[in-house]
Amino acid sequence: MLQEFGTLPNLKLSERQRLPECSAIYFAIARDQVLYVGLATNLRSRWQNHHRLPQLEAVNKRCEVKLFWLGCAQNQLNDLERQYIEYYCPTLNQTKVPERQIVPSFQMLTLSLKKLNERVLGFGVCPASDKHLKTLILGYLADYREIRLATTTLRKTLQAITRKPNSLFRWTEVVRRRDGAHWWTRCNGIEIRLIPWFEERIMHNPSMYEVMAEKRFGAWTSIPMPEYEAMRQEVRAMSFTERLELARSSGIGQKLFPLECGAQFFTVSGVEILCLTDHQLQTLLSKHSHLQEQYPTVCAIDSDPVPMLGF
Template sequence: MLALENFHVLSLPCMAIEDLAKLPETPCVYLVVNSQGKVLYVGKSENLRKRWKSHYKLSSLIEESGIRISYVEVQEDLLFKVERALINALNPPLNENEPSKGIASLRQRVGLTQRQLADLVGVTETTVRNWENNRSGVEWFERVAKLCDSLQCTPNDLFGYQKIAESEEKA
């Protein structure tokens, strides 16, 4: 585990933002560092190279000179914890400082990756990512929430999950 008291950003492996193709294809927590050595952003990925091919901050960061990506290779099940610890310790300005809400927050609270949640729910990791970024499928959740509000019930009530579980117990 990463010991924060001995943590020095400059001692980490790093790549210039122009050399992203050289990043490892392993689970990593990464830090976006400017030319003065200030950590601007902390994130995590199960495949660092793949993540940065389409990172949503890439176009804005590439315009700044001297930006590099430093990283720490981490076991996949520790990605969230290490990322959180670094965000809390370094307080990077590009990370949101307010608590997140919605699916991402709930998923992180129980310590699941997007892939793990996708496997549990029976959807793709891209679907979970889209839900978390309010891109696709969110309308369905909004309709279920409105139905529950209107009918004063839970989603389980709407779809009869409790009844199904009870009938399976009796069988």
């Protein structure tokens, strides 16, 4: 039996993509302890998605894990693996593989909307057809001054959700331009599209200063610096709901934020978000022909378009 691994080729666990394509007995070792012994007819392929990888990665965070291998003929693999397991008694060879708890796509979509609901507006729903799934259209609001920042922030949020290892849910960026990006995903037989929309939004602080100034002083005029700073602090401390209520009660607020002020709250994937009314949607379609061409069957949201399946 092997007493010394120093003569065997090895790589760090993080470098496993560089493993050779050969048949071999492999050893996962940390701090001179053999954690796992296995066999592979193709070593590189075996470690692309190894069932013990999550456990070894957890160990690797505390101490470095290395993969050693001993090349051998395929007809020797089974006997050698059994002998080395009996000899070293590796810990992971004697334990069951933990079951992977998959988070349902519905929950991941709900998480997405919770993180985005202060920026996202429900535009409408396109019914299913022979060629397309039922499609939910969501718009993320950003004016031209902040579109790049808004897109970057949104991208980071969606990438963080997509990278969660215990979920099959994915946001895919299908269009990437300087004037905004487009994403799509699918959940419970529904396609969800996220598109940019250039509009002042309630969570944009400078715009809300004008609304607060109208409430406090009757107009956006020259304001003493101490009072202006106090007003800014008050606006920044306001929640989305408080800002919406203030904007709806203000003439300038309704002019600055026509979509949000006129929209209504509906539940989408279990999350309350603002959705365009039928009148708002029809007005929008009449002003923007490209929307009508792209989504000819779109209609306003009046109930949760993403079904929650019970098991």
